Amino acid sequence: MSALxxxxxxxxxxxDAERVAEAVLAEHLAACANILAPCTSLYLWHGALERAEEVPVLFKTRxxxxxxxxxxxxALHPYELPVIESWTVTADEKVGAWAEGETR
Known part of the structure; x- marks a missing residue:
């Protein structure tokens, strides 16, 4: 198994999702960007409940x-406070090798 x-x-x-995804892929910082279906986000901002339709993206890297x-x-994100969450996952060795080959 391999870590990603x-x-x-x-x-x-x-x-915006595509612009950032294309940039990090062109720079070989990520091997893949999965642009998902729009979702409804509810969040607190400056003490008020906000609701927005957003487009989530999963980026895969080493x-x-x-x-x-x-x-x-x-740096590329247009939000004042972009929420960038990450975690380490286990992937098949072939997937890990692919990600290693596509990033630098």
Whole structure:
């Protein structure tokens, strides 16, 4: 088995999600970006309950690139406070080798 780091990041719209995904893929910081179906997010912002439709993206990378990928997503993200969550997962060795080959 091989370790990967997954990032879960929400965007205001599909265009922003695709722009950031294409940038980090072009820079080989992630091997894959899964742009998911829009979701409804409920959250507290400055003491008020907010509701927004957002587009979540799952980014896949090697653990050694997690810090760089996080910083790059934050730099490209249009939100004042982008929520960039990550966790380490176990993947098949072939998937790990693919991710290693596509990132640097």
């Amino acid at each position: 780091t997954l990032f879960y990041v929400t965007f205001a719209n599909r265009a 653990p050694m690139l997690a810090t760089r990928l996080h910083a790059r997503i934050a």
